[in-house]
Amino acid sequence: MSGILNSSIGRKFAMALSAFFLMIFVLQHFVINLFSVLSPDTFNEISHFMGTFWVIQYVIQPILIIGVIFHFVMGFVLEIKNNKANGVKYAKNNGAANSTWMSRNMIWSGGFILVFLVIHFIDFWIPEINTKYIVGDMSGMHNGEFRYFHELQEKFVPIWRVALYCVGFVFLALHLLHGFDSAFQSVGANNKYTKGLKGFGKAYAIIIPLGFIFIALFHHFNH
Amino acid sequence: MNLTLKIWRQKDSKAKGQMVDYKVTEISEHMSFLEMMDVLNEQLVNSGEEPVAFDHDCREGICGMCSMYINGEAHGPDRGITTCQLHMRMFNDGDTITIEPFRAAAFPVIKDLVVDRMAFERIQQAGGYISVNTSGNTQDANNIPISKHAADEAMDAATCIGCGACVASCKNSSAMLFVGAKVSQYALLPQGQVEAADRVQNMVAQMDLEGFGNCTNTGACEVECPKGISLENIARMNREYLSASLKG
Ligand code: HEM
Numbered sequence: 001m002s003g004i005l006n007s008s009i010g011r012k013f014a015m016a017l018s019a020f021f022l023m024i025f026v027l028q029h030f031v032i033n034l035f036s037v038l039s040p041d042t043f044n045e046i047s048h049f050m051g052t053f054w055v056i057q058y059v060i061q062p063i064l065i066i067g068v069i070f071h072f073v074m075g076f077v078l079e080i081k082n083n084k085a086n087g088v089k090y091a092k093n094n095g096a097a098n099s100t101w102m103s104r105n106m107i108w109s110g111g112f113i114l115v116f117l118v119i120h121f122i123d124f125w126i127p128e129i130n131t132k133y134i135v136g137d138m139s140g141m142h143n144g145e146f147r148y149f150h151e152l153q154e155k156f157v158p159i160w161r162v163a164l165y166c167v168g169f170v171f172l173a174l175h176l177l178h179g180f181d182s183a184f185q186s187v188g189a190n191n192k193y194t195k196g197l198k199g200f201g202k203a204y205a206i207i208i209p210l211g212f213i214f215i216a217l218f219h220h221f222n223h
Numbered sequence: 224m225n226l227t228l229k230i231w232r233q234k235d236s237k238a239k240g241q242m243v244d245y246k247v248t249e250i251s252e253h254m255s256f257l258e259m260m261d262v263l264n265e266q267l268v269n270s271g272e273e274p275v276a277f278d279h280d281c282r283e284g285i286c287g288m289c290s291m292y293i294n295g296e297a298h299g300p301d302r303g304i305t306t307c308q309l310h311m312r313m314f315n316d317g318d319t320i321t322i323e324p325f326r327a328a329a330f331p332v333i334k335d336l337v338v339d340r341m342a343f344e345r346i347q348q349a350g351g352y353i354s355v356n357t358s359g360n361t362q363d364a365n366n367i368p369i370s371k372h373a374a375d376e377a378m379d380a381a382t383c384i385g386c387g388a389c390v391a392s393c394k395n396s397s398a399m400l401f402v403g404a405k406v407s408q409y410a411l412l413p414q415g416q417v418e419a420a421d422r423v424q425n426m427v428a429q430m431d432l433e434g435f436g437n438c439t440n441t442g443a444c445e446v447e448c449p450k451g452i453s454l455e456n457i458a459r460m461n462r463e464y465l466s467a468s469l470k471g
Pocket residue numbers: 012015016019020022023026068071072075076078079106107109110111113114117175176178179180182183184186438439440
């Protein structure tokens with residue numbers, strides 16, 4: 001595995017694998033969040049299950065954290081290497097003539113996602129870990145009922161956080177508008193089947209982030 | 224038409240270059256871009272100045288020498304052409320045209336607009352060939368059955384002229400379109416199978432060694448390539464490389 005990371009194609013392959021993993025994660029996260037709108041009770045039950053089932057807590061969660069860290073560290077490594085390969089900059093460069101803004105600015109959209117993720121961790125993940133593993137309260141209860149839905153609602157009261165959410169997901173949409181197809185190309189899949197996937201990729205890249213934005217706004221206005 | 228040219232001038236590989244402005248007058252719209260450059264150079268020679276050095280050879284889109292980055296694009300604003308095939312009718316009277324060398328750390332400037340593209344040569348030497356016995360009893364290639372589809376795709380890949388526009392256009396100076404084409408033209412044919420795994424590994428290793436960047440799949444190379452080499456060739460190279468790595 002370390003051998004493969006020494007080659008340009010190997011690095012891209014690893015980048016794409018981590019990205020596939022993140023895209024699946026984002027999808028399941030979205031589905032769970034959607035229940036906070038459709039049925040708070042179901043949302044509470046799923047949250048409690050996800051937050052206490054050992055396979056998810058001790059196996060999947062560490063893999064996810066490693067996956068995220070790998071993805072953004074490799075993103076920065078590639079950016080540095082590519083800048084070095086680029087050498088002297090053109091006095092005049094018309095990038096828009098041959099490529100999309102999204103494809104040329106993955107490091108910027110990714111960078112903003114990272115800022116969002118840091119805040120998201122501080123907002124949700126650290127309090128969860130604190131309650132469950134530091135305080136040691138695995139019950140998921142507060143005043144005799146599940147706490148998850150209420151905690152979620154609380155978070156979306158301040159407008160600044162809702163705004164930050166919206167901006168973060170706009171950048172995720174931009175990231176995925178290029179990234180979805182790009183990941184298939186990186187693993188060598190470019191054929192008549194992946195042509196059909198392009199439409200699906202665009203839909204994923206727009207619908208999922210828009211969905212997250214909708215959920216944040218929904219809780220902000222329905223408190 | 225009358226034009227203002229902003230051209231990169233650099234005395235030699237060590238000198239620090241700069242953009243210099245020139246004026247050319249009475250340029251015919253029927254001229255090719257290189258003929259326009261000839262007019263400028265004649266003018267410079269007559270006034271005792273150093274002419275602008277630029278690469279060119281066939282002047283008919285075959286050799287791939289005429290590397291110029293014109294108004295922010297490799298080979299200028301037209302599609303599917305080299306600089307020698309670019310016509311002055313693509314420009315308007317009074318235009319300012321910026322002309323720079325192809326930029327990439329792996330393509331160092333030799334002088335003015337001339338860059339050293341030997342890195343491509345070294346990648347080819349690392350594996351861009353097949354080994355055949357030419358002692359006189361060579362098998363006739365037509366005896367080997369090849370599907371029409373594979374033959375067509377291999378031929379399309381083989382039309383790459385090694386011009387370097389793909390590298391010049393890439394924000395990462397990645398050479399993957401070139402190497403993808405060179406890997407594909409053999410990978411698609413039975414004659415290329417025997418050395419396929421070594422070929423792709425050696426060519427990619429040389430590509431990395433030369434200091435070309437990593438592909439971000441922006442697709443700029445495919446748009447600017449004068450021969451329409453498709454990104455599918457990069458995907459094929461990735462598959463070839465990954466499966467060769469698995470085999471060890
Ligand atoms: C944590 C912050 C993130 C950073 C800094 C980041 C950075 C990057 C960069 C720089 C690239 C381009 C790499 C290249 O040049 O080829 C990239 C590709 C990609 N990213 Fe991210 N990213 C982040 C988060 C995410 C997330 C959360 C997702 C998915 C939900 C994602 C999905 C993708 C995809 C699909 C690709 C394309 C992979 C490929 O071309 O093979 N990224 N990312």
